[in-house]
Amino acid sequence: MYQANGRKAEEFINHEEILETLAYGEKNKDNRTLVDEILAKARLRKGLSHREAMVLLDCTIPEKVQEIYQLAEQVKKDFYGNRIVMFAPLYLSNYCVNGCLYCPYHMSNKHIARKKLTQKDIRAEVTALQDMGHKRLAIEAGEDPVNNPIEYILESIQTIYNIKHKNGAIRRVNVNIAATTIENYKKLKDAGIGTYILFQETYHKESYEKLHPTGPKHDYAYHTEAMDRAMDAGIDDVGIGVLFGLEMYRYEFAGLLMHAEHLESVHGVGPHTISVPRVRKAEDINPEDFDNGIDDDTFAKIVACIRISVPYTGMIISTRESQACRERLLHLGVSQISGGSKTSVGGYAVPEASDENSSQFDVNDNRTLDEVVHWLIQQGYIPSFCTACYREGRTGDRFMSLCKSGQIQNCCHPNALMTLQEYLEDYASPATKEMGEALIAKEILKVPKEKVREIALKNIDLIKKGQRDFRF
Numbered sequence: 001m002y003q004a005n006g007r008k009a010e011e012f013i014n015h016e017e018i019l020e021t022l023a024y025g026e027k028n029k030d031n032r033t034l035v036d037e038i039l040a041k042a043r044l045r046k047g048l049s050h051r052e053a054m055v056l057l058d059c060t061i062p063e064k065v066q067e068i069y070q071l072a073e074q075v076k077k078d079f080y081g082n083r084i085v086m087f088a089p090l091y092l093s094n095y096c097v098n099g100c101l102y103c104p105y106h107m108s109n110k111h112i113a114r115k116k117l118t119q120k121d122i123r124a125e126v127t128a129l130q131d132m133g134h135k136r137l138a139i140e141a142g143e144d145p146v147n148n149p150i151e152y153i154l155e156s157i158q159t160i161y162n163i164k165h166k167n168g169a170i171r172r173v174n175v176n177i178a179a180t181t182i183e184n185y186k187k188l189k190d191a192g193i194g195t196y197i198l199f200q201e202t203y204h205k206e207s208y209e210k211l212h213p214t215g216p217k218h219d220y221a222y223h224t225e226a227m228d229r230a231m232d233a234g235i236d237d238v239g240i241g242v243l244f245g246l247e248m249y250r251y252e253f254a255g256l257l258m259h260a261e262h263l264e265s266v267h268g269v270g271p272h273t274i275s276v277p278r279v280r281k282a283e284d285i286n287p288e289d290f291d292n293g294i295d296d297d298t299f300a301k302i303v304a305c306i307r308i309s310v311p312y313t314g315m316i317i318s319t320r321e322s323q324a325c326r327e328r329l330l331h332l333g334v335s336q337i338s339g340g341s342k343t344s345v346g347g348y349a350v351p352e353a354s355d356e357n358s359s360q361f362d363v364n365d366n367r368t369l370d371e372v373v374h375w376l377i378q379q380g381y382i383p384s385f386c387t388a389c390y391r392e393g394r395t396g397d398r399f400m401s402l403c404k405s406g407q408i409q410n411c412c413h414p415n416a417l418m419t420l421q422e423y424l425e426d427y428a429s430p431a432t433k434e435m436g437e438a439l440i441a442k443e444i445l446k447v448p449k450e451k452v453r454e455i456a457l458k459n460i461d462l463i464k465k466g467q468r469d470f471r472f
């Protein structure tokens with residue numbers, strides 16, 4: 001039976017409830033009165049239930065669909081302003097004992113280059129990432145108890161935090177590793193991770209088991225309940241996501257929102273982020289083998305509906321998507337993007353040799369970080385390298401209550417501008433620097449509290465004189 005606060009996977013991701021939700025959406029997709037009621041509720045910025053959200057996702061009334069897009073854009077502006085948080089992935093190892101059919105790291109792929117970074121390699125990679133200007137990383141590793149045990153991950157996190165090269169520093173390490181035990185999640189928490197990220201891939205149990213025929217990841221319940229173990233272990237910020245294209249998108253959409261509702265009802269705080277990757281081409285993987293691929297319009301509608309259903313949850317889009325697609329989704333709800341990414345193991349310090357390929361997927365947006373920063377500024381966005389909340393202990397419900405009170409605007413906006421100023425001083429090209437400084441001069445006036453604005457202005461001046469790492 002469906003129970004949002006149940007602790008078993010089949011209770012909170014309940015197949016029958018999803019089927020009923022799909023039927024409810026289908027039945028009401030042209031129900032103007034209900035759509036209007038749901039949109040009115042969404043305008044209160046308190047979120048929607050998975051059933052309500054499904055009606056909007058299914059809605060086919062053209063002017064109502066336009067309203068959904070407009071509202072998503074407005075919610076995005078209200079909660080995130082014009083700031084876009086920047087990050088980069090760092091692949092530590094592609095050894096993996098699982099058999100995921102959509103990932104080139106699956107164990108039976110014998111022709112992919114297998115690599116694992118040593119601590120020395122990590123130092124070189126992180127130095128290169130710092131030299132690009134990154135402050136926030138997401139580390140990734142396949143599941144392999146022999147090659148990538150938790151001790152290796154912990155040591156790598158410590159190495160990353162300890163590298164101080166010129167003015168560079170990685171200030172937040174998010175971790176994307178396989179579902180694990182409460183004991184291991186406690187160790188990750190003690191290592192000072194930011195967000196623990198784990199994609200469900202698909203919420204459809206039967207498909208999940210087929211797509212994960214071998215390895216520990218085959219266990220659907222263990223994987224689906226991972227975020228509960230992470231939160232029980234004290235990790236406040238968790239990031240969920242599905243891989244769109246594996247199953248029917250409507251099923252995944254309902255599952256994602258039910259997962260978010262579950263975390264909120266059990267742990268008092270929903271997911272910190274939701275990622276929306278789509279299946280991409282990779283060595284040994286052809287996206288056309290998966291027949292649930294979604295077009296750009298459907299993808300945009302999904303992003304817009306997630307935005308208004310969970311307004312406080314950040315949304316992430318990676319370099320899997322093209323520049324044009326990213327541009328569209330930034331308007332509709334995405335608040336965090338990667339830039340200058342390498343999806344191979346190593347490759348930031350020294351490019352991979354042409355006869356090697358250790359990538360998890362082909363990157364679609366190949367621009368450098370400076371090009372991405374330049375492009376964002378050109379469109380009026382503030383690229384933000386802020387990591388303040390986690391370092392100030394504003395995680396989990398502390399973060400959410402600040403967010404809900406609207407006070408986060410007095411932190412995010414000045415922090416974005418101060419960290420952008422750091423980037424401009426240390427890493428930007430002359431053209432980016434010029435545009436960025438003009439943007440900062442304009443945007444600083446929008447900091448709501450006068451006192452905060454004055455301090456931010458003073459700090460920006462100090463950054464220009466060589467000081468670093470200010471935050472609210």
Ligand code: SF4
Pocket residue numbers: 096097098099100103104105106107141142143178217
């Ligand atoms: S998706 Fe993750 S667990 Fe699956 S094969 Fe790839 S790296 Fe391994």
Ligand code: SF4
Pocket residue numbers: 085384386387388389390408411412413415
């Ligand atoms: S102040 Fe907190 S919520 Fe705002 S951008 Fe920085 S880390 Fe994110």
